[in-house]
Amino acid sequence: MPSRLLDQGRRPKSDGIWSGRLCRQVLIQDGDMRLCDRVLVHQVHPVKVSADVTASLVSNLLLWCSRPKAAAVVRVAMPVAGSVAVLSLADLGALARTRRGRWVRAHMPPSAQAVRLVGDAVMAVGARRRSPALLVVGALVIVAGWSHPWWPYVREVR
Structure with missing residues (x-):
């Protein structure tokens, strides 16, 4: 059934909501990504x-x-x-x-990937300016990008 849904270009539903995470799990279980x-x-x-x-x-x-x-x-x-x-x-x-x-x-949402990229850019600027402080700040920003699960979560108010 899941592979048939994917062949038709539709995504599986989870509790009436389109679920990208469920789609990823189905694709991985089917051996195709x-x-x-x-x-x-x-x-x-x-x-x-x-x-x-x-x-x-x-x-x-x-x-x-x-x-x-x-x-x-x-x-x-x-x-x-x-x-x-x-x-x-x-x-x-x-x-x-x-x-x-x-x-x-x-x-690892796109926002966390962007944070890691910004940290790498800060490290490059720090190396170009020969600033150990900027190198450390850039490294800390990269660590912050990898630590996405611990970022504060803001709930939407309806």
């Missing part, structure tokens, strides 16, 4: 995390040494290469069923 889910889950793959951390460290070092062109190439090329490798070669369905995969699907 949408591209948006693959992109989300690949963020916690060890190869992707290693590529991101290495790119940040190397590009920050290059920025500190006043080599902005090389830093920009490293900061963009390494994460893109890591993403391409993971998205094309890794078994993301298996990763999605792990604790990390379930966590990232539940707790």
Whole structure:
């Protein structure tokens, strides 16, 4: 039944409400994942995390040494290469069923991803200006982006 719903382009219902989380669970149980889910889950793959951390460290070092062109190439090329490798070669369905995969699907909305990106930009500015304080602030902003489940929740008043 779930695969038939997905083949028709409809999303399964949960208590009368269209549920993206239920749709993700059904897709993963069927062994097929949408591209948006693959992109989300690949963020916690060890190869992707290693590529991101290495790119940040190397590009920050290059920025500190006043080599902005090389830093920009490293900061963009390494994460893109890591993403391409993971998205094309890794078994993301298996990763999605792990604790990390379930966590990232539940707790990594676009706002948290944007916070992580802003933190990386702050770190780059800190490295370019040779400011250890900005590097630390950027790292703390990245940690805040990963800590989305502990952000204050604001309920909508009807």
